[in-house]
Structure formats: C-alpha cells, structure tokens
Amino acid sequence: MNPVLTELGGYPLAAYQDLKRELAADGTPLHDFSIGDPIEPTPQFIRDALVDGLPEVSQYPTAVGLHELRQAIAGWIERRFKIGVDPDREVLPTAGSKEAIFHLPLGVLDPRGERTSVLWGTPGYPVYERGFRFAGGISDPVALRPENGWRLELGEIDRPRLDRTCVAWLNYPHNPTGAVVDGDFYADALQAARVHGIVLASDECYVDIHPPAADPPGSLLQAAGDDRSGVLVAFSLSKRSGMTGYRCGALVGDPDLIAAQRLLRPNIGTASPEFVQRAGAAAWADDVHVAQRREIFDQKRTILLEFAAEAGLQVSGSQATFYVWLAAPGGDDLAYARALLAERVVVSPGRAFGDAGRGWLRLALVPSADGCRAAVDAWAAAIAAGRLPGHD
Ligand SMILES: Cc1ncc(COP(=O)(O)O)c(C=O)c1O
Structure with a gap:
C-alpha cells in the first residue's frame, strides 16, 4: 500500500458521516450541519441544459x-x-x-x-x-x-x-x-x-x-x-x-x-x-439563480447568528461561505459536538479541519430555514435545561 494512504488516515469528515448514519438509523430526523453539501435544488434551466446536452x-x-x-x-x-x-x-x-x-x-x-x-x-x-x-x-x-x-x-x-x-x-x-x-x-x-x-x-x-x-x-x-x-x-x-x-x-x-x-x-x-x-x-x-441562493443562505445564516448572539456564543469569521464558525463553550470542540449530538444536532468539531481548529465548531447551512429554527430551538432548550453550557 502507498504509505501516504496510511500516514494520512481516512478522509477526516468520513467519521462524521458514519456517526450520522448510526444516529439516523432510528428514523428520527437529525439537524445535520456537518457536511457542506447543500440541499437546494439545482435550477431547472441547468437541468434542462444537461438533458439537452445528452x-x-x-x-x-x-x-x-x-x-x-x-x-x-x-x-x-x-x-x-x-x-x-x-x-x-x-x-x-x-x-x-x-x-x-x-x-x-x-x-x-x-x-x-x-x-x-x-x-x-x-x-x-x-x-x-x-x-x-x-x-x-x-x-x-x-x-x-x-x-x-x-x-x-x-x-x-x-x-x-x-x-x-x-x-x-x-x-x-x-x-x-x-x-x-x-x-x-x-x-x-x-x-x-x-x-x-x-x-x-x-x-x-x-x-x-x-x-x-x-x-x-x-x-x-x-x-x-x-x-x-x-x-x-x-x-x-x-x-x-x-x-x-x-x-x-x-x-x-x-x-x-x-x-x-x-x-x-x-x-x-x-x-x-x-x-x-x-x-x-x-x-x-x-447570475439570477445565484442571487436567489444567496438569499436562502442568508436567511439561514441570520437564524444561526441571532441564536448565537442570544445564547452568548462567540462567533468568528462567518462573513461569507455557508459556514458559521463558533467557539465551543468550555473549549473542547469534540466534547461539545458530542453533547450536541445527544440533542440530534450534528456539527463538525473544528479539529476535523486541523489542530488549529480545536475549540471551534463549524455549522454548514444545509438544513432548511425551518430546520435551522428547529435546531436552534433544540440547542437553546438544552442550554436552558443545563444539559449544554451556553457560554464561558
Ligand atoms: C474550500 C473548498 N475547496 C474546494 C472544495 C471542493 O468543491 P468542488 O470539488 O465541489 O468544486 C470544497 C468543498 O467543500 C471546499 O470546501
């Protein structure tokens, strides 16, 4: 085997996919912010161009x-x-x-x-x-x-x-x-x-x-x-x-x-x-469809950023892309991500993106706006009930 394969180990986000699949097995929906793969449909005119191009x-x-x-x-x-x-x-x-x-x-x-x-x-x-x-x-x-x-x-x-x-x-x-x-x-x-x-x-x-x-x-x-x-x-x-x-x-x-x-x-x-x-x-x-997609991501970004402000969670970056980057309360990104999993909210611990990401959480704006609202409600309820720390 090529030693680089063993040295690098698996693709870092693959483990999260596995975890998500295990959790999803009971049929209850997850609020999944872990994988950066949007769910908004590809615009019809693009699909038509593909079919016409066959x-x-x-x-x-x-x-x-x-x-x-x-x-x-x-x-x-x-x-x-x-x-x-x-x-x-x-x-x-x-x-x-x-x-x-x-x-x-x-x-x-x-x-x-x-x-x-x-x-x-x-x-x-x-x-x-x-x-x-x-x-x-x-x-x-x-x-x-x-x-x-x-x-x-x-x-x-x-x-x-x-x-x-x-x-x-x-x-x-x-x-x-x-x-x-x-x-x-x-x-x-x-x-x-x-x-x-x-x-x-x-x-x-x-x-x-x-x-x-x-x-x-x-x-x-x-x-x-x-x-x-x-x-x-x-x-x-x-x-x-x-x-x-x-x-x-x-x-x-x-x-x-x-x-x-x-x-x-x-x-x-x-x-x-x-x-x-x-x-x-x-x-x-x-460019029209891109502007429409920007509006959708912006709506979701706003829901998460408003929640972060209310919960006192520290936001960094988060000025563009469809990611929101939050400091993990308590400083342990993996522990916090695991605790969030118990609330059926899936986020990526910052360390998945390298050591310098430790202490941070990445949320990809993938769930719908309603899904984002449901997720922050679940998150806020867990903080209110003392199951999760809100801020340091
Ligand atoms: C920073 C960055 N570059 C490149 C890619 C790859 O994107 P694609 O191959 O779909 O163009 C991604 C995908 O998530 C990404 O986050």
Whole structure:
C-alpha cells in the first residue's frame, strides 16, 4: 500500500458521516450541519441544459473542455471581477475544484527538486495537503488565528520556509471559518509569492456565497491585474449553482501553468462529461439563480447568528461561505459536538479541519430555514435545561 494512504488516515469528515448514519438509523430526523453539501435544488434551466446536452453518441470529453464552457467561465469572470481572461489560454474546465486542487501539484511540482512543499492554512480544507503528499511533496501547514481574521500571511513566514515552497494555497472566503479578505491582502500575498518564486494558488469556490447586503468578496485575479504569472485560481459551480453532484469547476490564471495542467490532464482522464459541461456553461452564464441562493443562505445564516448572539456564543469569521464558525463553550470542540449530538444536532468539531481548529465548531447551512429554527430551538432548550453550557 502507498504509505501516504496510511500516514494520512481516512478522509477526516468520513467519521462524521458514519456517526450520522448510526444516529439516523432510528428514523428520527437529525439537524445535520456537518457536511457542506447543500440541499437546494439545482435550477431547472441547468437541468434542462444537461438533458439537452445528452448526445446520441457519447464520446470522450477532451482535457481542454468545450469552447462554449470556457467562454461562459470567462464571461462570468468579466461580469463578476471586471477582468478579461483568454478562454483559450487562461481558462481550464475541471471536474469540480477538488480534483483540480488535488491534481495541481502533478503539473507544477518536481519532487526531486529544491521546492517541494505546499503552504496552506489550518484549520482548512485538507485537499491542498493531500494533493501534495500524493504527488511526492511535503505538507507545510500554517496555523491561522482568530486575532488576525484567519488570514494566511505569507509575509510572516520565514525565508528558508518560503524558499522551500512550491505552491502556497489561499482560500477566501474560507472553509471552515467563513472569513473573508480584501484586495490589499491579495496584493501583499502576491508580492511575497513573487519575491520568493512561489506559485500562488487561490481556492475561491465560495466567492459567490456571501450575505447579499455585503460587498462581494474579491479575487486574487483582480490583485494580479494583467500580469497573471505564477497565479492560479480555482472556481466551482458546486456551491454557486447547487451543482455539487455535477462536478464542474475551473482553473484560471497563468497561461504557462494552465498549459502544464493541459499537458497533464489527458493522463488522468477526469474531464467532466460534455453534457455536464453544457449544463455548466448555462450555469456560469446566469447570475439570477445565484442571487436567489444567496438569499436562502442568508436567511439561514441570520437564524444561526441571532441564536448565537442570544445564547452568548462567540462567533468568528462567518462573513461569507455557508459556514458559521463558533467557539465551543468550555473549549473542547469534540466534547461539545458530542453533547450536541445527544440533542440530534450534528456539527463538525473544528479539529476535523486541523489542530488549529480545536475549540471551534463549524455549522454548514444545509438544513432548511425551518430546520435551522428547529435546531436552534433544540440547542437553546438544552442550554436552558443545563444539559449544554451556553457560554464561558
Ligand atoms: C474550500 C473548498 N475547496 C474546494 C472544495 C471542493 O468543491 P468542488 O470539488 O465541489 O468544486 C470544497 C468543498 O467543500 C471546499 O470546501
């Protein structure tokens, strides 16, 4: 067996799925905030585009993807960030952002060279590390802190460490904390990455999921302007358009880095089927459904944040994404999550996202608004009855 498999252990959230299944076995519904997979239907026009895209003869999709899809992605980037990108050289469709993140090092990492590590923030999405480890690289996690808004500050990292770095991954809006950053943050990160010859990669799969009244989060692409050298950004339709099951995303940025991925990817064979790509093109071309989804998540976010304020629970980040990030009263995230399970409320203990997540709880805004209300009622009743601590 590949030793990396045993070293990394199981996928960290898999244990929660098992626990949930055990609990759900008695048939009583659970209030499940643990897995970031929304339940809102995929808009009808996207489903129609998929069905209309079904060919009589189905052949292999190409790694470069349909021009129609690349153009739709470039069109969204233009509308959303006021940036023009070349759909032929700077846009690469992917089968969701996860596989793109996982496979990226296979196109940029020389495991026999000097620069073999990946910098990534913890608590964080584990795939930045996992992709590198499986590609023969080294994981170099950086502990993020609430005091500075969970920002991964490349400027604070010492030089020898930066000189060993092949790729630095940013992820804002951030999973699991929901923290956001501004344009200055990206400009500083880009400057530091360029000084040290690091590829700066930015996972922006939640960039469209923000409170409707807030300024939309920006992109690393905006900070890079016309010079996209050393920059790659991952986008996704999963959360933006309710398409987690379709597997449709994109890498956008430096044409040389995109060219390396194009060279790599026919070896892997992960391109989305062309009928999925046609549905993806329809989704990227429309912003109305995304605004509707933002309203739905905002309603749920508000229910949870109001409850947190009433119960005196400390909230951090939670400015965008569909995650709410709370300090676990008493400080033990696992103990608190287990106690909440007894109330049939399922949350993720922060340690599932790395050691720096200890003491925190992540709630994914997956249950319906009514489900959110029922869950906070159950939670509040447990606090009132003394079965759970409210605040420290
Ligand atoms: C931070 C982050 N990046 C990437 C992904 C992968 O998303 P997808 O592969 O569905 O685009 C997720 C999924 O939850 C995520 O939280």
